[in-house]
Amino acid sequence: MKFKTLLATVGVVALTATAQSAEVELSLSHWVGAQHPLQPGGMEPWVESIKEASEGRIEITIFPASQLGAAQDHYDMARDGIVDIAFVNPGYQPGRFPIVAAGEIPFTISNAKAGSRAYDEWYRQYAGQEMGDVYFCMVHLHDPGTLHGTSGPIQVPSDLNGKNVRPAHGTMARLVNALGASSVFAGAAEMRELLARGAADITASPWGSIYTFGAEDLAKHHLDMPFYVTTFAHVFNKAVVDGMSEENRKVIDDHCTPEWAEKMATKWADGEAAGRQRMIDDGHTLYKPTPEEVELWIEATAPLRDEWKAAATKAGIDAEAGWASLEETLEKYDSKVE
Known part of the structure; x- marks a missing residue:
């Protein structure tokens, strides 16, 4: 009103x-x-x-x-x-x-x-x-996003070491910091400016948003897997x-x-999903992890689940029951990562 x-x-x-x-x-x-x-x-x-x-x-x-x-x-x-x-x-x-x-x-x-x-x-x-x-x-x-950088490769967790990364949210910030990167926190609308002036080397984003926010001429190297939402x-x-x-x-x-x-x-x-094919058509470089490399990413992100349970418990909920309920609900709608 x-x-x-x-x-x-x-x-x-x-x-x-x-x-x-x-x-x-x-x-x-x-x-x-x-x-x-x-x-x-x-x-x-x-x-x-x-x-x-x-x-x-x-x-x-x-x-x-x-x-x-x-x-x-x-x-x-x-x-x-x-x-x-x-x-x-x-x-x-x-x-x-x-x-x-x-x-x-x-x-x-x-x-x-x-x-x-x-x-x-x-x-x-x-x-x-x-x-x-x-x-x-x-x-x-949003549609599952991934990591997009100004130079490659972005294929395994160690590729983030020493880089400046604009995370999508606090959980991603903790992850990139644990992998030896520095998080540069800013909204999605600011990603182009960060990449353009070298304040960030990598940004987390769904595919199409790289075009939506005008960063396609800068972020031409991409981790080719559904990573996070x-x-x-x-x-x-x-x-x-x-x-x-x-x-x-x-x-x-x-x-x-x-x-x-x-x-x-x-x-x-x-x-967002259509952005991936557009990048291929535009000649961007997509790094597709092997199954073994995917396991490295899964292993690197595993501690985040325990961190969430600790924070959720502190917030006053039964975190174990909450996580089980989340997985059950995602399975009900065929939306759980297997």
């Missing part, structure tokens, strides 16, 4: 004209560009569905590209009412959300589509505990949702489900 005057002065992507009859006008803030596949493929259909289901009572305007705040601040922006809805990468604040970080562990989740449904279904049992100061809507994933959340300011009428609240509840988590991720996942 914010930014009614700001709409007239800030360049925004409004999905519908502001309707005088709307009962609820909401701002949705995110930090990727308006043309990033997530917006036209996920956010816009979600917003339109909410409008239709509410018979025009709920209007949502999207503010892309960090117009309203930095990527790392988006959870707090929703919590504090600076925005009504925020797109959040919990891993941009390492250690703050230890439970949801389970999805960041490499070689855990095999795909972003059914995997997003599975992960959302699993995390809902913990969301109130970890994100209780907002209205939790959904979590979802990143967890994302959509959250609302709690007071905004609590203040809605019963019928409007039901519309929001109906659009914050595991099914919608899968819908939010699907077209984005397709766009």
